Structures are given as C-alpha cells and as structure tokens.
Amino acid sequence: MKHLWLTAWADIIESLRAKWFIVYSGVFGGIVVLLFVFGITESRIMGFTGLTRLLITYIQLTIAILPVFVLITTVRSVAGDREAGVFEYLLSLPISLSAWFWGRFLGRFIVVFLPVFLAMIGAVIWTAIKGADIPWVLFASYTGLLLAVAWCFLGIGMLISTLARSSDVAQGLAFVVWLTLLLFLDLILLGIMIREGLPSETAVAISLINPLQVFRTAAMVLFDPQLVILGPSAYIILDNFSEAGYILWAIAYPVLLGTFCASIGYYLFKKGDLP
Amino acid sequence: MIQFNNVKKTFRRTEVLKGLNLNITTGDRIALVGSNGAGKTTMIRCLLGEYTFDGEVLVNGHNPRLERQIVLKDIGFVPQLPPPLKMPVGQLIHFSASLCGSDPQEMIHVAERLGLDFEQLKSRPFVKLSGGQKQKLLISIALGRAAKILILDEPAANLDPDARHIFFQLLAEKKDEAVMLISSHRLDEVASLVNRVIEMDQGLVILDDRVEDEVDLDSVLKTVITIKRVDEAFAKAIKLWKFKTDTADSDTAGLVWHGTVAGPDRLRFLGVLSRYAAILKDIHMEERKNA
Numbered sequence: 001m002k003h004l005w006l007t008a009w010a011d012i013i014e015s016l017r018a019k020w021f022i023v024y025s026g027v028f029g030g031i032v033v034l035l036f037v038f039g040i041t042e043s044r045i046m047g048f049t050g051l052t053r054l055l056i057t058y059i060q061l062t063i064a065i066l067p068v069f070v071l072i073t074t075v076r077s078v079a080g081d082r083e084a085g086v087f088e089y090l091l092s093l094p095i096s097l098s099a100w101f102w103g104r105f106l107g108r109f110i111v112v113f114l115p116v117f118l119a120m121i122g123a124v125i126w127t128a129i130k131g132a133d134i135p136w137v138l139f140a141s142y143t144g145l146l147l148a149v150a151w152c153f154l155g156i157g158m159l160i161s162t163l164a165r166s167s168d169v170a171q172g173l174a175f176v177v178w179l180t181l182l183l184f185l186d187l188i189l190l191g192i193m194i195r196e197g198l199p200s201e202t203a204v205a206i207s208l209i210n211p212l213q214v215f216r217t218a219a220m221v222l223f224d225p226q227l228v229i230l231g232p233s234a235y236i237i238l239d240n241f242s243e244a245g246y247i248l249w250a251i252a253y254p255v256l257l258g259t260f261c262a263s264i265g266y267y268l269f270k271k272g273d274l275p
Numbered sequence: 276m277i278q279f280n281n282v283k284k285t286f287r288r289t290e291v292l293k294g295l296n297l298n299i300t301t302g303d304r305i306a307l308v309g310s311n312g313a314g315k316t317t318m319i320r321c322l323l324g325e326y327t328f329d330g331e332v333l334v335n336g337h338n339p340r341l342e343r344q345i346v347l348k349d350i351g352f353v354p355q356l357p358p359p360l361k362m363p364v365g366q367l368i369h370f371s372a373s374l375c376g377s378d379p380q381e382m383i384h385v386a387e388r389l390g391l392d393f394e395q396l397k398s399r400p401f402v403k404l405s406g407g408q409k410q411k412l413l414i415s416i417a418l419g420r421a422a423k424i425l426i427l428d429e430p431a432a433n434l435d436p437d438a439r440h441i442f443f444q445l446l447a448e449k450k451d452e453a454v455m456l457i458s459s460h461r462l463d464e465v466a467s468l469v470n471r472v473i474e475m476d477q478g479l480v481i482l483d484d485r486v487e488d489e490v491d492l493d494s495v496l497k498t499v500i501t502i503k504r505v506d507e508a509f510a511k512a513i514k515l516w517k518f519k520t521d522t523a524d525s526d527t528a529g530l531v532w533h534g535t536v537a538g539p540d541r542l543r544f545l546g547v548l549s550r551y552a553a554i555l556k557d558i559h560m561e562e563r564k565n566a
Contacts, residue, residue: 003374010362010370017361017400081358089358089413092323092426093374094347274325 003095007103008110015111020073025115027069031061032119052135052223054123059142059219062116066146067153067212068178070112074157075170078104083167088275097274101266105158113150117143141222141247145215148254152211155258159265162272181212204236211254218250276301276454277322277424282330284317284478291317292328293478301423304446304455306465309475315458316355318475319426322456323352334424348375351417355428355458357401357409364404364412365397371416382419385445386412389438406433418445425449428458431465436516440495440537443468447492463546467539468492494538494562500548501557505529509551516544538562 015021035054081087091100120139127134156177164170184206194203207213217237220227225243227234237246277299284292292314299305307315320326324339324346332339339346360367368386372379383393389411401409410433417425425446431439446455446468459465462472466486474482500518502509510520510529518534521527536544541560548555 006370006373010366013362013366014360084359085354085356086358086360088320088325089352089354089360091325092347092350092352092354093371094344094376095374096344271327273320273327275320 001099003099004103004106007095007100008107011104011107012111015077015108018077020077021111021115024069024073024112027065028062028115028119029122031058032123035123052138054127055120055135055138055142056219056223058120058123059145059222062146062149063212063216063219066116066149067181068175070150070153071157071160071174071178072171073112074108074154075161075164075174076167078108078158078161079164079167079170082161082165082275085275091274097270098266101158101269102262105154105262108158109151109154112154113147116146116150120146138222142219144247144251145218145222148251148258149211149215152254152258152261155260155262155265159261159268162265162269181210184210185213185216200236208249208253211257214250214253218247221246221250276335278331278333279318279321280331280333282318282321282328282332284314284321284326284328291478292321294330295478295480297473297480297483299454299456301454302451303471304450304469305457305471305473306462306469307456307458307473307475308460308462308465310460312477313475314478315475316428317478319352319428319456319458322426323347323350349421349423351420351422351425353410353413353417353425353427353430355432357406357413360401362401363398364393364401367401367412368393368397368416372420375420377420382415385419386415388445389415389434389441391415407435407438410434411438414442414445418449422449423453425453425455426458427455429460430457436537436540439540440535443492443537443539450492463542466542491538491562496536496538496541496544496560496562498534498536498544498561499557499559500532500555502530502532502551502554503556504554506551506554509554512547512551516547536560 032054035057091097120142124134124139157174160170160173160177164173194200207217217227221237221243227237241249277297279295279297282292282295283290291312295314295318307318309315317326321328321332322334322339324343327340334346334349337346362370368379368382371377372382386393391408391411396404396408396412401412404412410430414427414430417427431442434442449455455469457465457468462474466472470486472482472484472486473480498518500513505528513532513534516534516536518532520529520532522529548558
C-alpha cells in the first residue's frame with residue numbers, strides 16, 4: 001500500500017510540472033472565470049440564475065471537453081513515458097506491478113479531477129462572498145458526475161496506453177474512441193439511426209452504455225427533472241430509473257466501466273513487456 | 276547467482292535473443308559488449324523482469340518476472356539514457372530509497388562523493404540537470420543501497436575524469452560482494468573494470484572469456500607526458516583529463532604535462548594519447564594506491 005501511494009504521489013508531482021496540466025487547469029479555471037466575467041450568474045434561462053445557472057453551463061461545457069482532455073493527456077503522458085525510458089528505469093526499482101499501475105491511476109485521477117473540482121469550489125466561494133444562495137444538492141450531484149466521468153475516461157485512457165506501444169498510436173486510438181462515443185450521442189448518429197427505424201430498445205441500450213450520453217442525460221436530469229427537453233424518450237428513463245435512480249446509474253456505471261477498462265489494462269500490462 | 280537458460284525473445288518476427296545460456300557468479304565483473312542490436316539491452320531487460328520471454332532467468336533461484344520485489348531489491352541499475360523525470364532530485368532520491376528500503380542519506384552521500392551539491396540540486400527537476408549530473412545521480416541511487424547486482428549501461432560515458440575516478444573507487448568498494456554487469460559498445464571503455472568479457476552478436480553469446488584483473492579499481496597513475504612541440508589540439512584534449520603544464524617555466528610550458536589517471540581508465544587514456552602519437556616524446560606512468 002505504501003508503494004501505491006508513493007507511486008501516486010510521484011505521478012502527481014510529475015503531472016503538476018507537465019505542460020499539459022497547466023493547459024488543462026487553465027482551461028477549466030478559465031471557463032469558470034469567463035462564465036463570471038460574461039455575467040452568466042446574473043442571466044436567467046429556464047428560470048435558473050446565480051450559481052445554479054453557472055453550474056449548468058459549466059457542466060455542459062465540461063461534457064464537451066473533459067473526456068477528450070482526460071483521454072488525450074493520459075495516453076500521451078503514459079505512452080510517452082514508456083517511449084522515453086521512464087518505465088524502463090522506474091520499473092527496475094523493487095515495486096510491484098499492481099502498486100505501480102494502480103498508483104499511477106490514482107495519482108492521475110487526483111490530477112485530472114482536482115482542477116475541475118477546484119474550479120467549481122472557486123465558483124462556490126465567489127458566490128458565498130457575493131451572498132447568493134448555494135445549491136448544495138446540485139453541487140454534490142455534479143461533483144459525483146464529474147468524478148464518475150473523469151474516472152471512466154481515465155480507465156479507458158489507461159487501457160489504450162497499455163494497448164498502444166507508441167504515443168502517436170495511443171493518441172490516435174484515444175481520439176477515435178472519443179469520436180465514436182461522441183457520434184453516438186442523441187444529437188448526432190443516434191438521432192439519425194432512430195429516424196431510419198432503429199428499434200427503440202437498441203437506441204435506449206446504446207444511450208445507456210455510452211458514458212458520454214449517460215453524463216449528458218444526467219446533467220439534464222439535474223436541471224430538468226421531468227426531462228421535458230428530451231421529449232417522449234424521457235418516459236423510458238423516468239419509468240425505468242426514476243430521477244434519483246438515473247443519477248445513481250450515471251455515477252455508478254461510468255465508475256464501473258472505468259474500473260473494468262483499467263483492470264483489463266492492468267491485466268495486459270502485467271502479461272506483456274513493460275517498457 | 277544469475278542464470279540464463281535458453282532464453283529466447285522475439286519482437287514480432289524478429290528474434291532478438293536466440294537461446295541465451297549464461298551463468299554469472301558472485302565476484303564476476305562482466306563487460307557486456309556488442310554492436311547495436313546485439314541483444315544487450317534486451318538481455319538486461321529480461322534480467323530486470325521487464326520483458327516476457329521463452330526460457331528461464333533465475334536470480335538466486337528467483338524468477339525476476341514473478342518475484343519482482345525480491346529480485347529487484349538486490350539490483351542497482353543505471354540506464355544508458357537517463358529518463359526524463361520531472362520530479363525534483365530530492366524527491367527522486369526519497370522515492371527510490373523508500374521503494375528499496377534504503378537510507379536516502381546513503382544515496383546523498385554517494386552523490387556528494389561524485390561531486391554533486393545535493394543541497395543546491397534537491398529542488399531542481401531531474402530532467403533539467405546536465406547529462407553528467409543525471410548520470411551521477413542515477414549512479415548514486417544504484418550504489419547508495421545494498422545492491423548485490425549492479426547493472427550499468429555505459430555508466431561512465433558522461434562523467435568527467437574526477438567523477439570517473441570516484442566512480443571506480445565506489446565500484447572497488449563493492450567488487451567483492453556484488454556482481455557487476457557493465458554494458459558498453461566499446462570494450463576499451465570498460466576493459467579495466469572487469470574480470471570477464473561477454474560479447475554478444477545477433478542475440479547469442481559469441482565470446483565469454485576471463486581477463487586479467489590485476490588493475491586495482493582504486494588506484495591512480497601519476498603521469499607525466501612530454502611532447503615534442505606545443506600543440507593546441509593536444510593541450511585541449513589533455514586539459515579535459517585535468518592535466519596541467521607549468522606556464523611559468525618557458526622551457527617546459529605546453530610541452531610537459533602533469534596529472535593523474537584513474538587506474539581503470541588507463542586504456543581509455545592511452546587511447547586518447549594514441550591520437551597524438553606523432554608528437555609524443557615521453558610518457559611516464561606510476562601507479563599509486565588510494566591517491
């Protein structure tokens with residue numbers, strides 16, 4: 001256990017000094033700052049204002065950029081480390097492969113989740129200073145969703161990093177995975193497939209296994225509990241899951257998917273050549 | 276202590292190790308030589324448990340792949356190319372020492388003997404150090420712990436003569452208790468350090484020979500070189516070995532050079548001198564211990 005935390009801490013220190021982390025933190029911190037600057041908290045849409053309005057906008061933007069950021073930075077840095085000889089050296093030290101792999105996973109998770117979370121904390125503090133109400137339930141739910149989505153794509157990223165032997169291939173593969181999940185959002189390919197006569201059960205199944213769609217729908221449930229925005233398909237979600245049940249699914253499923261992908265990655269890592 | 280039994284390693288369709296058989300015992304100081312692609316690095320990575328392979332590698336009866344921690348606890352490794360780690364020097368030392376169950380002060384002590392100012396460097400990212408500093412630090416991590424097997428890949432390539440001498444002293448201190456596997460492209464770089472030479476080619480051992488090891492790893496050669504005429508290129512080369520000439524004496528300035536050469540470095544030093552054979556007038560070398 002000590003080795004796991006040592007590896008996690010080493011990975012955190014490595015990441016904090018990396019350029020990708022500066023860009024990553026800048027993007028999420030910058031989004032919150034920009035939302036304040038452009039007066040999102042003062043504007044009103046669908047009855048939402050203040051921090052609720054900001055969080056809704058923030059979560060929508062996060063859907064678009066968090067998964068691809070996590071995927072690309074994970075595969076680039078992990079596969080890049082292998083290419084550059086970091087694995088060769090650090091794995092010559094007496095550390096178990098499980099402590100190494102899961103330590104890196106844990107360290108990387110902290111590094112990708114913290115900037116997103118701290119940006120929200122910053123928004124909460126600013127709102128508190130301004131004396132406005134803080135929607136704690138919404139804040140906790142969004143935190144859970146962000147945590148789940150970061151975990152999920154980190155797991156997928158670790159699997160890709162194990163499968164691909166070079167950072168270029170890993171990056172390409174990560175982009176293809178993200179693009180595929182993006183295409184199967186209700187807005188894009190899924191919508192077209194339904195129009196072309198795809199059975200509704202298949203469409204629902206695709207929606208429920210696509211972590212991007214799960215995240216997107218859950219974010220909608222939080223500000224539109226009746227899912228008016230989704231139209232008739234809202235009945236399937238609300239009848240089968242209920243509002244709370246769907247949020248639970250939206251947190252549990254990506255966490256399980258990420259853990260499953262990372263576990264396969266660990267199995268392949270353990271069985272193959274390390275550097 | 277270390278056994279390679281019919282070890283084969285294939286990358287896609289290329290067989291890099293073709294049934295390697297080798298037995299290494301305590302006290303062996305081995306020069307592992309061979310051209311690029313001979314299989315040296317692959318062999319080292321199999322020994323470190325980093326590659327899967329057919330056949331068997333045993334370190335004190337343990338499989339390095341399946342019993343990593345037991346095996347690697349006894350192995351100190353210095354890679355040819357330092358990894359681009361961004362963590363600060365101080366953290367790298369503590370990280371390595373914690374994993375190895377060693378005292379970080381031992382590693383720091385070795386680093387300081389090699390000429391590194393640890394206090395000044397401890398906050399600097401490892402990747403920002405010079406090539407020589409990185410090499411010294413990796414040597415410190417490998418030698419500053421109770422390693423019974425030292426695997427050194429071109430270890431002295433980036434070291435200045437003073438650091439090389441200290442490095443040889445450090446190896447001398449370990450020579451009776453540890454196995455040393457020193458990989459190099461050129462035998463003359465490491466010949467004086469070893470008592471056994473293994474040459475690899477195309478994934479096979481093509482030469483496995485004992486060599487005279489009368490060279491004292493700890494010794495130095497007090498050396499005086501006299502040349503026929505003042506030569507700028509020679510002066511530049513000999514100054515890299517920290518040799519000096521008496522500039523106050525107009526008769527000998529630039530012609531007579533004094534300095535010391537680490538005992539195991541003699542072949543390398545003579546290799547440098549051979550480039551200036553035409554202007555050499557006299558070479559005097561006297562071996563002294565523990566200078």
